[in-house]
Amino acid sequence: MSQDPLSPVALHKALTRIWATPPGWGRLSAVNHTILGKRFMMLALVFFTIGGVLAMLIRAQLATPGSAFIGPELYNQIFTMHGTVMMFLFAIPMFEGLAIYMLPKLLGARDLAFPRMTAYGFWCYLFGGMILIVAMLLGYAPNAGWFMYTPLSSGTYTPGINADVWLLGITFVEISAITAAVEIIVTILKMRAPGMSLTRIPIFGWYMLVTATMMLIGFPPLILGSILLEMERAFDLPYFDPTRGGDPLLWQHLFWLFGHPEVYIIFLPAAGVLSTIIPTFARRPLIAYNAIIIAIVAMAFLSFGLWVHHMFTVGIPHLALAFFSAASALVAIPTAVQIFAWIGTLASGRTKFDVPMLYVIGFFIVFVCGGLTGVMLAMVPFNTQAHDSYFVVAHLHYVLVGGFVFPMLAALYYWLPHFTGRTSVYRLSIPAFWLILIGFNLTFFLMHLTGLMGMPRRISTYPSNWGWDWLNLLSSVGGFLMTMGFALVLVDIIMQFRFGRRGAQNPWRASTLEWAMPTPPPDYNFAALPAVTQRADQLDPDALARSLAAGEGYLGFARADRQETLGVDMMTGMPDQVIILPQRSFLPLWTALATGVFFLGLLFKVYWIVPPAAVVVIALFLLWPRALGARRNMGPIDIGQGEAVPADGEVEDNVTWWASRAAVAADATLYASLLFGALYLAVVAPGWDGPAPATNWLPAIGLATAFGASVLARRARRLNQAGDSPYRWLLGGAALAGLTALACVTGMVLLGDATTHANLALRFALYAYCAIHAGIAMLIMAHAAWRWREGFVSAVRATDLRLSVLWTDYAALALLPAWALMVLLARSGGAA
Amino acid sequence: MIRHLWPLLAGFTLWALAFILLYALQYLGCYFGWAPAAHRTALVVGYVMSLAALAGALLVQLALLRRRGSAATSLDRIGIGATIAALAATAVTFGPTLLASACI
Numbered sequence: 001m002s003q004d005p006l007s008p009v010a011l012h013k014a015l016t017r018i019w020a021t022p023p024g025w026g027r028l029s030a031v032n033h034t035i036l037g038k039r040f041m042m043l044a045l046v047f048f049t050i051g052g053v054l055a056m057l058i059r060a061q062l063a064t065p066g067s068a069f070i071g072p073e074l075y076n077q078i079f080t081m082h083g084t085v086m087m088f089l090f091a092i093p094m095f096e097g098l099a100i101y102m103l104p105k106l107l108g109a110r111d112l113a114f115p116r117m118t119a120y121g122f123w124c125y126l127f128g129g130m131i132l133i134v135a136m137l138l139g140y141a142p143n144a145g146w147f148m149y150t151p152l153s154s155g156t157y158t159p160g161i162n163a164d165v166w167l168l169g170i171t172f173v174e175i176s177a178i179t180a181a182v183e184i185i186v187t188i189l190k191m192r193a194p195g196m197s198l199t200r201i202p203i204f205g206w207y208m209l210v211t212a213t214m215m216l217i218g219f220p221p222l223i224l225g226s227i228l229l230e231m232e233r234a235f236d237l238p239y240f241d242p243t244r245g246g247d248p249l250l251w252q253h254l255f256w257l258f259g260h261p262e263v264y265i266i267f268l269p270a271a272g273v274l275s276t277i278i279p280t281f282a283r284r285p286l287i288a289y290n291a292i293i294i295a296i297v298a299m300a301f302l303s304f305g306l307w308v309h310h311m312f313t314v315g316i317p318h319l320a321l322a323f324f325s326a327a328s329a330l331v332a333i334p335t336a337v338q339i340f341a342w343i344g345t346l347a348s349g350r351t352k353f354d355v356p357m358l359y360v361i362g363f364f365i366v367f368v369c370g371g372l373t374g375v376m377l378a379m380v381p382f383n384t385q386a387h388d389s390y391f392v393v394a395h396l397h398y399v400l401v402g403g404f405v406f407p408m409l410a411a412l413y414y415w416l417p418h419f420t421g422r423t424s425v426y427r428l429s430i431p432a433f434w435l436i437l438i439g440f441n442l443t444f445f446l447m448h449l450t451g452l453m454g455m456p457r458r459i460s461t462y463p464s465n466w467g468w469d470w471l472n473l474l475s476s477v478g479g480f481l482m483t484m485g486f487a488l489v490l491v492d493i494i495m496q497f498r499f500g501r502r503g504a505q506n507p508w509r510a511s512t513l514e515w516a517m518p519t520p521p522p523d524y525n526f527a528a529l530p531a532v533t534q535r536a537d538q539l540d541p542d543a544l545a546r547s548l549a550a551g552e553g554y555l556g557f558a559r560a561d562r563q564e565t566l567g568v569d570m571m572t573g574m575p576d577q578v579i580i581l582p583q584r585s586f587l588p589l590w591t592a593l594a595t596g597v598f599f600l601g602l603l604f605k606v607y608w609i610v611p612p613a614a615v616v617v618i619a620l621f622l623l624w625p626r627a628l629g630a631r632r633n634m635g636p637i638d639i640g641q642g643e644a645v646p647a648d649g650e651v652e653d654n655v656t657w658w659a660s661r662a663a664v665a666a667d668a669t670l671y672a673s674l675l676f677g678a679l680y681l682a683v684v685a686p687g688w689d690g691p692a693p694a695t696n697w698l699p700a701i702g703l704a705t706a707f708g709a710s711v712l713a714r715r716a717r718r719l720n721q722a723g724d725s726p727y728r729w730l731l732g733g734a735a736l737a738g739l740t741a742l743a744c745v746t747g748m749v750l751l752g753d754a755t756t757h758a759n760l761a762l763r764f765a766l767y768a769y770c771a772i773h774a775g776i777a778m779l780i781m782a783h784a785a786w787r788w789r790e791g792f793v794s795a796v797r798a799t800d801l802r803l804s805v806l807w808t809d810y811a812a813l814a815l816l817p818a819w820a821l822m823v824l825l826a827r828s829g830g831a832a
Numbered sequence: 833m834i835r836h837l838w839p840l841l842a843g844f845t846l847w848a849l850a851f852i853l854l855y856a857l858q859y860l861g862c863y864f865g866w867a868p869a870a871h872r873t874a875l876v877v878g879y880v881m882s883l884a885a886l887a888g889a890l891l892v893q894l895a896l897l898r899r900r901g902s903a904a905t906s907l908d909r910i911g912i913g914a915t916i917a918a919l920a921a922t923a924v925t926f927g928p929t930l931l932a933s934a935c936i
Contacts, residue, residue: 198836290906290913293840297914298844298917298918298921300844301845301848301918302844302921304848305847305851317862317935318932319858319928319934319935320859322932323851323854323925326924326925327921334917683859
């Protein structure tokens with residue numbers, strides 16, 4: 001049955017009533033992607049300002065030789081915090097914010113797949129960042145470098161809580177990165193405008209799909225490393241202590257397994273921005289669309305095969321060095337493919353220049369220089385000479401500022417009219433650009449020279465007889481010029497928000513969907529969802545905006561106070577479900593606060609508060625699905641255009657299912673990193689000798705009960721499909737999963753003193769991982785049983801049962817390599 | 833869904849597997865003290881197998897493209913490009929198995 005058509009104004013009012021966030025304290029309940037995307041970006045800019053002030057302190061200290069401006073201890077904190085803030089609190093959240101704000105608009109959806117998860121991620125980012133900044137203000141900032149190398153960051157050499165602030169604060173912040181990655185992947189794959197097949201999505205969608213997948217694979221090794229190092233610092237479990245079977249190099253491997261893909265995780269969204277902006281100003285479609293997709297995929301894979309180029313000097317055989325050196329050089333090729341595609345697009349179009357293009361040109365100049373020094377550093381002999389010198393500092397700033405900051409400034413000026421609905425009056429952006437470009441090159445180009453002249457990085461002062469004096473002074477002058485440029489940008493943004501004049505809806509004459517809506521955008525994005533019949537970067541947003549505002553399209557109505565958007569088939573883009581999104585809620589805020597208590601308990605070693613905080617977090621998470629789902633089958637629902645599709649809870653291919661699979665992929669990556677770590681220590685660690693205690697039968701018992709739980713979960717699902725009660729089978733499965741967790745915890749207890757050797761500490765970690773996952777399986781099965789009793793589950797609405805099977809299977813499969821590895825560790829010796 | 837994306841991912845997934853295989857072979861050979869000739873042979877065999885696997889994947893994708901004819905999607909063609917890129921990357925990245933010293 002079709003809905004009665006409303007006038008555009010009435011439709012706007014009806015949709016706004018459903019999607020709007022209330023004022024006052026109600027703002028804290030916001031789950032809307034437009035609001036949260038802007039909050040992410042604004043907070044990232046605050047952290048960028050803090051990181052910039054820290055950089056100025058560094059340059060003030062290094063401006064003259066023998067400076068006593070700040071002592072070495074404070075300097076260590078400042079350079080550590082500068083890197084940490086810029087990488088973890090600015091760069092990653094900045095592009096996450098842009099993606100959160102922009103993706104649904106580019107794809108033709110009304111929000112992201114999990115709005116409350118977006119809000120939870122934001123609060124984790126805010127609270128985790130605050131831990132780091134407050135610690136810095138109190139003089140307890142991390143001080144072992146943003147890479148936290150062991151043994152320097154171990155308890156012996158960095159007592160106190162400085163390193164713990166980094167390990168726990170960053171892990172807290174990374175929750176937002178993982179949640180954002182899951183959201184982005186699922187949204188791009190499942191929540192697009194009807195007709196937008198995978199090969200029609202705007203190129204920014206491809207970039208973000210690949211980036212989010214890289215985040216899902218890249219972040220877990222660092223999270224694991226942080227957990228292991230915190231366990232070493234807090235409980236003396238010796239994963240990185242070479243005197244007890246550990247190895248400091250394991251930290252470097254885990255860190256750079258994250259750290260190098262991280263560079264591309266930061267660059268690719270910026271490249272996506274460039275691939276969006278450049279065709280608009282060239283007034284022609286992007287050339288080599290297909291080649292760019294291949295290049296993105298190639299970069300994603302290659303970036304995981306070159307982490308050791310950060311470790312060329314640690315003593316690795318030539319053959320391994322050659323693998324990583326070759327991969328490091330090769331990655332320049334897909335980068336160059338994109339550069340040439342952009343140049344080709346500009347050269348073959350009728351290019352017009354405006355402020356965003358200034359920053360695009362700045363990107364070309366700076367990033368290409370950084371790329372070339374990157375190829376130099378990929379070569380082992382040169383790398384050995386330049387290692388830990390200012391040449392590396394210059395290179396990384398050319399790559400990161402060129403490859404991220406300049407494109408983000410271009411993005412800022414390109415989309416500011418979208419954020420504000422206004423255009424700039426004062427044109428401060430132009431002097432700002434020149435100050436930034438000149439200041440940047442003055443600062444960092446000269447660092448190539450100081451580096452080649454032998455100046456090491458991370459030193460707080462230097463003598464005056466090495467010829468570095470005037471170069472450092474000029475670098476500092478350049479740094480302050482650049483800061484003036486950034487300050488002007490900030491003033492310009494404030495002026496545009498406050499005094500900018502109302503502008504056209506599509507000021508750049510762009511061809512992408514985000515301009516097919518009023519600016520600033522309404523809470524619901526599109527009054528109706530468009531049907532897309534061609535590549536989504538070659539549309540006519542002006543014509544679309546008028547018809548969509550009139551409700552001409554899919555879901556062009558307000559229904560039952562529900563926040564509705566469409567889910568589509570991943571490949572073809574044909575609508576296959578109506579996704580009913582959860583509305584505003586304070587639950588994400590409360591959950592993040594409880595998570596914060598958990599992390600603060602660990603930080604201040606108030607361990608009694610940690611288990612209750614964990615229980616509260618779990619309890620709050622279990623409250624989230626309360627408002628989701630239906631107690632009856634709805635059947636096909638009208639979506640307009642004469643079509644009807646089921647609700648998301650009634651199809652197998654729904655967003656919850658895909659998000660769970662993505663979460664399992666991230667989880668499995670963390671586990672694979674742990675298995676790698678165990679094998680690495682058994683093979684490489686210098687102090688791995690002597691007999692080790694044999695393993696007992698507890699893993700085998702756990703394995704039997706875990707597979708039993710898995711069998712019961714499958715049986716429950718089959719019974720549910722046949723219309724019979726799965727209740728008792730689910731409870732039985734939950735009990736078996738609980739027994740598995742108990743067996744693993746008993747195994748941990750019976751290990752004895754795991755602080756004596758890494759062999760036992762690794763078994764402790766394996767038991768802990770398996771216990772936690774058996775616990776998760778137990779909770780999910782018990783929760784599914786409760787949902788079935790409450791009427792949320794039927795033969796059609798069976799997502800809860802599918803999730804039970806997924807997580808019980810994973811818990812059982814995780815025990816297999818754990819057991820095998822424990823047997824291997826018992827035979828490998830090392831715990832005498 | 834994932835099966836539709838495999839043409840795009842297959843080549844570089846094989847590259848990643850080759851990386852793990854050859855890096856592990858290099859390390860284990862040194863750890864267990866294999867004779868240099870045997871170690872080199874194992875590495876070269878691994879290298880050739882990796883190239884063969886990628887060449888095989890490329891041939892399969894080309895055959896599938898021909899069979900699909902006009903029903904082939906642009907994702908199929910992009911996948912072939914990605915596999916060619918992965919084949920070249922494999923040849924270059926692991927070429928040093930032929931000459932670089934494995935344990936020094």
